[in-house]
Amino acid sequence: MRTDGLGYMKHSIASVLVLVLLICALPGVVRANKLVQINPGSTKFVMEKKPLSVDEDTKADRVITLSWHQNVKDESESLPEVAGPSEKPKRKTVTYRATELVCNKTGQRISPAHIGACIKTSTGDELVYQSLEYATLFLRPEDDWAKVTLRLAPEAWGPAGTYSGWLWSDELGESGKIRVHAKIDDYIDLSVNKTRIEIEADHGPGTYLALEPIKAHVIANHDWTLTITGDPLEYDADFAPDEELPQIESSNVFIKLEGDPDEKWKNLESGMTLHGSPDFEIREFSFVIKVETELEHTAGTYAGKLHFTLSK
Secondary structure, three states: OHHHHHHHHHHHHHHHHHHHHHHHHOOOOOEEOOOEEEEOOEEEEEEOOOOOOOOOOEEOOOOEEEEEOOOOEOOOOOOOOOOOOOOOOEOOOEEEEEOOEEOOOOOOEEOHHHEEEEEEEOOOOEEEEEEOOOOEEEEOOOOOEEEEEEEEOHHHOOOOEEEEEEEEOOOOHHHHOEEEEEEEOOOEEEEEOOOEEEEEEOOOOEEEEOOOOEEEEEEEOOOEEEEEEEOOEEEOOOOOOOOOOOEEOHHHEEEEEOOOOHHHOEEOOOOEEEEEOOOOEEEEEEEEEEEEEOOOOOOEEEEEEEEEEEEO
């Protein structure tokens, strides 16, 4: 008998645990308190790329619905009730504001001013997007429910990472919190005005500068490395098909940032390397190119190609 009773007890406990797990796994109300049901209790933004304009907002992946519990009395009801232990809780105005979204890995933050909300109610009213930096009306006593669509302003785009914070209601307190996540993906972009360089080395051995500088533009929201190398420069003139063109080797072609002192010259055989910070940044560069020719180099115009490699 004891064995059977113990087995039954274990079976009952296991059944209860399975039931609890199933209830937790079901979609629907994630957070609730005595007044309001919140479905779901969290939402997420995903910014896959840099916004192209100030009007390119990122919508959250879920619409949040707030609704009154059935046992909550509408304040607009005019019939008086006798106060007592069984009196229904009364509806009241529910507001929410956003906290900062914080990336635990880097400590970077997204301001609540960049989080906005659009609210549609059961009575047909619609509130246009507005910032959640301050308390914003989400649910009124006369509304049975309110649907909240969140958006993240393009100004929130910055250092890559996963950020998290809360929507907080002073009226609902701890049990009314709504978790907000934002995932900003790695982004990197390089643009160069040209990669071909030309140098007129037509006065014998000496030093010659390229006709014009090379300009590059880097946008990144994480740390990055830019490496610049180059091919040997070839003589830019007509030769017979079977003749080998005169060249200036990469070891004799040099590059530096415009405005840097002369000791900053790097030859293109070894290459030049620049590094960026893990923060979001836009960097513009202007590179100066020169060659040093010797007696064996044929006088004339030489041309070649630069190689830009941008990596994390």
